[in-house]
Amino acid sequence: MPPRMLSHDAYRVGWICPLQVEQIAAMLMLDEEHESLPQLPADHNVYKLGSINNHNVVIAGLHQPGNCPAATVVAQMRMTFPNLRYGLLVGIGGGVPVETDYGTIRLGHVVVSKPTSIHSGAVQYDHGRARAGDFERTGALAPPPAALLNAAQSLAVQRAMVDCDPVWEDTQRMQTSRRSLPRFKFPGVANDHLYQSDYIHQRAGASCEEGGCDPGQRIERPIDDGDESFVVVHRGTIASGELVVKDAELRDRLAQQYGLLCFEMEAAGALADFPCIVIRGISD
Template sequence: MASQNALSSTNFYTIAWIAALPIERAAAEAMLDEEHVAPTDFTRHQTDENVYTWGRMGEHNIVIASLASGVYGTTSAATTASSLLTSLPSIRVGLLVGIGGGIARPDEGHDIRLGDIVVSQPCGTTGGVCQYGLFKAKSGGKLERKGFLGRPPTVLLNALSSIQSYHERKDSKVPGLLQEILKKNPKMGKRSKQNPGYAHQGFDNDLLFKASFDHIPSPDYRGYNRAEEVQRDDRDTTDPNIHYGTIASGNTLVKDATTRDRIVANLGEDFICFEIEAAGLMNHFPCLVIRGICDYADSHKNDQ
């Protein structure tokens, strides 16, 4: 990654990229084609405690911020975005990028795998993100929606349309970009007990189990009954597929398949992913939410 002197003004930065975890921020910074120092006219607002990375990605100048270490969820995300906007009023486009729990239902057309990408897209009655805590229980087990989250800016939805059209004609550029990142940052491709690495974990480590099957404390599930595994068609490549739809967001981290399926059934939305930050942003910092699938929102999470 090349670096250069500071740009003269914060007005050249109109895109803000927010990550929750340090590993997510590291991936974002690795994507930069060029890293900048802070613009010469940058004046931090007295209430802004964010730490920023400045740079260029393609033709766009981007500023990257992350949540305070160890402090996650919708409130922390809202604080990060609010502080950013006080210091950088020129920001027009927001991206929330990181990892999330995939809601894989291969028999219903959602063949989501580890390493795939999910992108928030307005669907039905949602703007692409639905807060699963904003509902009131009604008689008969029904739920009534008590609030709504905004949708991404139109410019980003138009960009989505363009990307989807491109992928109808040509392959995604993502695999090539990932290879380039690992070439420029060799450490990110190395695996150890302390560092699972940023490369694909291998098909043997991508197992989807039935919701009724609880985690067995074993690194490789030796001895489990194969009848508990959801059988899926083989893929001929580890390149990630991209899925568009509704992302479920709330302050409760979902790590249980029974809870996962109950939330999806109760809310009646066609969710494709769970995460815990986006709901804090959408009404105050309209953004596109992009998540890489790291688990299936169940008890079998594998950090590889």
């Protein structure tokens, strides 16, 4: 059967995936793909259209990471699909090794934005006045739509209560044995190394193994011998900014200041004009 063609008005959910790998993952979650639609010359996005559980979804990637590209993609997407109501910003992020109700944040876990008593779910950490070496946040970001927060909570309750886990079922769509998909799997606790925060890593841009970082500087942590097929989801404040935080001491200071669980680079741009829930898989 050829793919269906719907009207622009039929789409309610916008899904932004900054990286190509993230877009592949998003596409694999579609129940059905739809025919692409015409768009104005001023709209430079390339859309993938489809549905998930009868929700019509528009998927778009970014040609480069960052807040500005995210803001542009969202603005054009909303122009072409005027009825979009819910935004999902989905990708990888840098985890902060702190404790939540679901244990310590580790490699391969997921962080979902959720408002706390102080923050709206996401903070922009590089958009403030520098004061005494710290950033003072000046711009508050929009909270996720209430319907998505309720859905996230309902899913957490369901996962806690029943053995059949809908998240696990969805991950089974990733046939990691296929030649093109081996990266889409749990990275494994054996690769989850946390170094002392004052340790200077040997080679920027290289992994610790490639760069020859000293394994003696790793922090000994108890091996989490839980079920590796269970995706642990933490919910709380996500930090968005383009200042790449490579310095673990700065990471820890910002994290403590704002109660952060995760760092990423696009939420502040996407959220400027569109209520989104931010979902990040911890990749480093």
